[in-house]
Amino acid sequence: MVKKLTPMSEDFNQWYTEIVQSADLADYSPVKGTMVIKPYGYALWENIQAYLDKRFKETGHQNAYFPMFIPKSFIEKEAEHVEGFSPELATVTHAGGKELEEPLIVRPTSETIINYMFSKWISSHRDLPMLINQWSNVVRWEMRTRLFLRTSEFLWQEGHTAHATEDEAREESLKMLDIYEEFARDIAAVSVVKGTKSEMEKFAGATTTYSIEAMMNDLKALQAGTSHELGQNFSKAFDIKFSDENNKLQHPFQTSWGVSTRLVGMIIMAHGDDKGLKLPPELAPHQVVIVPIIPNEDERSRVLNAVNKLIESLDNVRVFIDDRPEVSPGFKFNEWEQKGVPIRIEVGPKDIDNGSVLIYRRDDESKNQYPFEGIDKVVDKTLNDIQKNLLITSENTVKSNTYHVDSYDDLIETLNDKKGFVSCFWDENKEDEIKVKEKTSATLRCYPINNKEIEKSVNSKENDGNFAIFSKAY
Amino acid sequence: MVKKLTPMSEDFNQWYTEIVQSADLADYSPVKGTMVIKPYGYALWENIQAYLDKRFKETGHQNAYFPMFIPKSFIEKEAEHVEGFSPELATVTHAGGKELEEPLIVRPTSETIINYMFSKWISSHRDLPMLINQWSNVVRWEMRTRLFLRTSEFLWQEGHTAHATEDEAREESLKMLDIYEEFARDIAAVSVVKGTKSEMEKFAGATTTYSIEAMMNDLKALQAGTSHELGQNFSKAFDIKFSDENNKLQHPFQTSWGVSTRLVGMIIMAHGDDKGLKLPPELAPHQVVIVPIIPNEDERSRVLNAVNKLIESLDNVRVFIDDRPEVSPGFKFNEWEQKGVPIRIEVGPKDIDNGSVLIYRRDDESKNQYPFEGIDKVVDKTLNDIQKNLLITSENTVKSNTYHVDSYDDLIETLNDKKGFVSCFWDENKEDEIKVKEKTSATLRCYPINNKEIEKSVNSKENDGNFAIFSKAY
Numbered sequence: 001m002v003k004k005l006t007p008m009s010e011d012f013n014q015w016y017t018e019i020v021q022s023a024d025l026a027d028y029s030p031v032k033g034t035m036v037i038k039p040y041g042y043a044l045w046e047n048i049q050a051y052l053d054k055r056f057k058e059t060g061h062q063n064a065y066f067p068m069f070i071p072k073s074f075i076e077k078e079a080e081h082v083e084g085f086s087p088e089l090a091t092v093t094h095a096g097g098k099e100l101e102e103p104l105i106v107r108p109t110s111e112t113i114i115n116y117m118f119s120k121w122i123s124s125h126r127d128l129p130m131l132i133n134q135w136s137n138v139v140r141w142e143m144r145t146r147l148f149l150r151t152s153e154f155l156w157q158e159g160h161t162a163h164a165t166e167d168e169a170r171e172e173s174l175k176m177l178d179i180y181e182e183f184a185r186d187i188a189a190v191s192v193v194k195g196t197k198s199e200m201e202k203f204a205g206a207t208t209t210y211s212i213e214a215m216m217n218d219l220k221a222l223q224a225g226t227s228h229e230l231g232q233n234f235s236k237a238f239d240i241k242f243s244d245e246n247n248k249l250q251h252p253f254q255t256s257w258g259v260s261t262r263l264v265g266m267i268i269m270a271h272g273d274d275k276g277l278k279l280p281p282e283l284a285p286h287q288v289v290i291v292p293i294i295p296n297e298d299e300r301s302r303v304l305n306a307v308n309k310l311i312e313s314l315d316n317v318r319v320f321i322d323d324r325p326e327v328s329p330g331f332k333f334n335e336w337e338q339k340g341v342p343i344r345i346e347v348g349p350k351d352i353d354n355g356s357v358l359i360y361r362r363d364d365e366s367k368n369q370y371p372f373e374g375i376d377k378v379v380d381k382t383l384n385d386i387q388k389n390l391l392i393t394s395e396n397t398v399k400s401n402t403y404h405v406d407s408y409d410d411l412i413e414t415l416n417d418k419k420g421f422v423s424c425f426w427d428e429n430k431e432d433e434i435k436v437k438e439k440t441s442a443t444l445r446c447y448p449i450n451n452k453e454i455e456k457s458v459n460s461k462e463n464d465g466n467f468a469i470f471s472k473a474y
Numbered sequence: 475m476v477k478k479l480t481p482m483s484e485d486f487n488q489w490y491t492e493i494v495q496s497a498d499l500a501d502y503s504p505v506k507g508t509m510v511i512k513p514y515g516y517a518l519w520e521n522i523q524a525y526l527d528k529r530f531k532e533t534g535h536q537n538a539y540f541p542m543f544i545p546k547s548f549i550e551k552e553a554e555h556v557e558g559f560s561p562e563l564a565t566v567t568h569a570g571g572k573e574l575e576e577p578l579i580v581r582p583t584s585e586t587i588i589n590y591m592f593s594k595w596i597s598s599h600r601d602l603p604m605l606i607n608q609w610s611n612v613v614r615w616e617m618r619t620r621l622f623l624r625t626s627e628f629l630w631q632e633g634h635t636a637h638a639t640e641d642e643a644r645e646e647s648l649k650m651l652d653i654y655e656e657f658a659r660d661i662a663a664v665s666v667v668k669g670t671k672s673e674m675e676k677f678a679g680a681t682t683t684y685s686i687e688a689m690m691n692d693l694k695a696l697q698a699g700t701s702h703e704l705g706q707n708f709s710k711a712f713d714i715k716f717s718d719e720n721n722k723l724q725h726p727f728q729t730s731w732g733v734s735t736r737l738v739g740m741i742i743m744a745h746g747d748d749k750g751l752k753l754p755p756e757l758a759p760h761q762v763v764i765v766p767i768i769p770n771e772d773e774r775s776r777v778l779n780a781v782n783k784l785i786e787s788l789d790n791v792r793v794f795i796d797d798r799p800e801v802s803p804g805f806k807f808n809e810w811e812q813k814g815v816p817i818r819i820e821v822g823p824k825d826i827d828n829g830s831v832l833i834y835r836r837d838d839e840s841k842n843q844y845p846f847e848g849i850d851k852v853v854d855k856t857l858n859d860i861q862k863n864l865l866i867t868s869e870n871t872v873k874s875n876t877y878h879v880d881s882y883d884d885l886i887e888t889l890n891d892k893k894g895f896v897s898c899f900w901d902e903n904k905e906d907e908i909k910v911k912e913k914t915s916a917t918l919r920c921y922p923i924n925n926k927e928i929e930k931s932v933n934s935k936e937n938d939g940n941f942a943i944f945s946k947a948y
Contacts, residue, residue, distance in 0.1 A: 027591065027594070027595075029540070029541045029587070029591070030545060030548075030587070030590055031541050031543050031544070031545060031578065031587075034541035034543060035541070036538070036539070036540050036541065036591055037538055037539040037540075038538055039536035039537065039538050039606070042536075042537050042538050042539055043536070043537070045539075046537065062513035062516070062517070063513065063516050063517070063520065064510065064511055064512055064513050064516050065510070065511040065516055065519075065629060066503070066510050066511075067503045067505050067508035067509070067510065067627055068611060068627060069505050069508060069564075069613075069626075069627065070505070071504060071505060074504075086571070087570060087571055088570060089569070089570075089571075090543075090566050090568070090569035090570075090578075091566060091567065091568040091569065092564050092565060092566050092567075092580065093565065093566075093567045093568065094564070094565040094567065094577075095563070095564035095565065095613075095615040095626075096561065096562060096563075096564075096615035096616075096617065097560070097561055097563075103568075104505065104564075106566065106580075113503070113504075113505075116504055117501065117503070117510055120501070121501075126800060132513070136611070137542060137610070137611065139543075139569075141569040141570030142570075143570065152543075152569075153541055153542060153543065155539060326600060
């Protein structure tokens, strides 16, 4: 039998750990803190990659690949950067049977090595903007790990760009933040809040960090992607210079931005329920699973013929036929529900007699018969409906679980009493931010930008400072 | 001016080093033995990946991702494997600020970690065949490195499969070898010899290694891809067991197979000439470069309008418009010749007056005017012709530079006197194989399989042993 999951409401973390393994997304590896991404989970990641890679290229970025071993001295060149990453570094000390003269760091992120190369590649304003992206693995040694969300090695993309002016760099970092938001909304069907990080939470080496913050089904926040303005911090540290149009040497302004396999965790936790995953059709490895119902051997060829016709008419859809003889239809139904396939189609002798098929929607668990004729249009429409419905549900989760407070005491109380996001007007202030964390374990997720909907809903008298969102987070 | 290359005939190695950098394929990195793959080189790799990934999936394989850190004890489980790879390993000894209890090896290949996972995933004959592929980086510490051909870190794909019987494993490893051959022939336009490796040259841990061997333009061989039968070596070492249809526990038979960014080196060296790269249209990042010829500002809009029309009619082709104002058309011609773009189209006022454009073919350096009307068909046909022509040239290079010998003395003499492949009938014999290498620096590349064309051409009296090919190699 398909393993029953611990209900979310009982123990969300346990539910998460179980579904990741039970749905064949990932497995623990024998190396502490690392994970194996299984084919079903990797297919989800490939679909995420395909969309983002296309968008990066459409916006003028080119992929490249840089060495994963970084000389220790490089990491040390930017003061905040080394301070931020030191505790998480993995170090290669021996190679080829010898001790290395200088230890090599396994990249936790590639600003240093990429900017070293930029210093060789950039000399004129004609070389700018330089717009590079890399798909790769990175290593950040973590003590408390969780599959997809926090592992010592993970897969990601990291964009690195250089621009002639600070304005262009800002425009770039906000443009990439917009692409992350667009991906979350239109493809992952997850409503996110886009905003600026506080000084305390920003990337080590950035002048400004932006992020998208999503709400999971346990009402905690997940930082799902970040985009950084790096100012001239790295271009000065690595002595990147270009001659401007007046032949004057200048340091370029830079950005970096990234999302990772953590997005798989977001999709699991934003849409899943007690029965398992609910995958958005845009990303689902199988958009439709067909389960042939064969009550006896006499019916086999008639059912399989109907299934084949069905497949032919669904040639624009990612279809999987589950024709395993060794397990029952009921087993298959449970398994594909757990694996979150958006649509299940059942085809049996009775359906064939009626000229129809049964369509089960994973999102609202509805079952309906549809005529075989024109089924391709029904499937297309249903996939669209599911995609929309998942986003609406996600938006409603954020709306129903965001509270506004007008005082520090209310902030603490609400963060302790309620789950979800708590908004307030906040004067950037590190000491108070630490205090809130100590008292509630919540953090300042971001200062929302261009998020009229949230701000409009707030009818506040106290609006000193900046509109901010606090929440407990992953 | 575009940098002039050292001619191939003068110094092939120097030519290679220069073209890799001059054509913006790759750059040296500050970490000894590693390289940076620049956007133009990476785009070539992406096109290689796209084709192979599609073929792997069509043949039932699924992608997954395994940790790159492997416990030292894992590598040591298969005796030949550890012996083969020990000199090349890079070791992480410290992570998260502490010394690790067990050092971690950065994967040189993933048989050990993947088979450890297979031992958890495989229990029944119903789990077989298990057909997994991974796209990743690997590390093999090299002393003598060369861009794309031999670097300490490189990108590759590694397939890992498990089967119920030895026959099925053999069929799989030969099927993947066929896909590599098909890729080389149909996509990279490189003629390869498919064959079995000698005992001496096989993969550390395999029972049989197959390879494809290509001939470069300096007439040396390049091993371009390998496929291994692993027998039960790893399934026994990692205790992978399945219950067969009679409920008896068995160790599966396994394969692994891989190609790497070395293929980029193959494409450079198999097709290039003194002017630079010649990229096969199937893989070229830009299949067509359009150079607008604008003699004066009055003509600008007329020329650019014609260029835009041209682009519209070539919407199935990867087109790049080089409209840089700061360099001359002549500079652009040289640059794109060096970068190996298959077709250059020049559009100037005279062409527009004549209702035609000029098409330059990189492969045979021919220039022809064609009417603007119907240019899409001309471009399609020309790209096909170039693809075919490159393959024919590659086939002719192999034919004209393969010699057959009937005695050991002739083998030594021919390998010392001639460049190219030397075939003979050879009794598998390690001592003699070592002697040949000492006396000629050539190695036994493979025992060709299914290569009637080569064998047919040999009219030999002495045919004891197996038909073999020796050559100097990269």
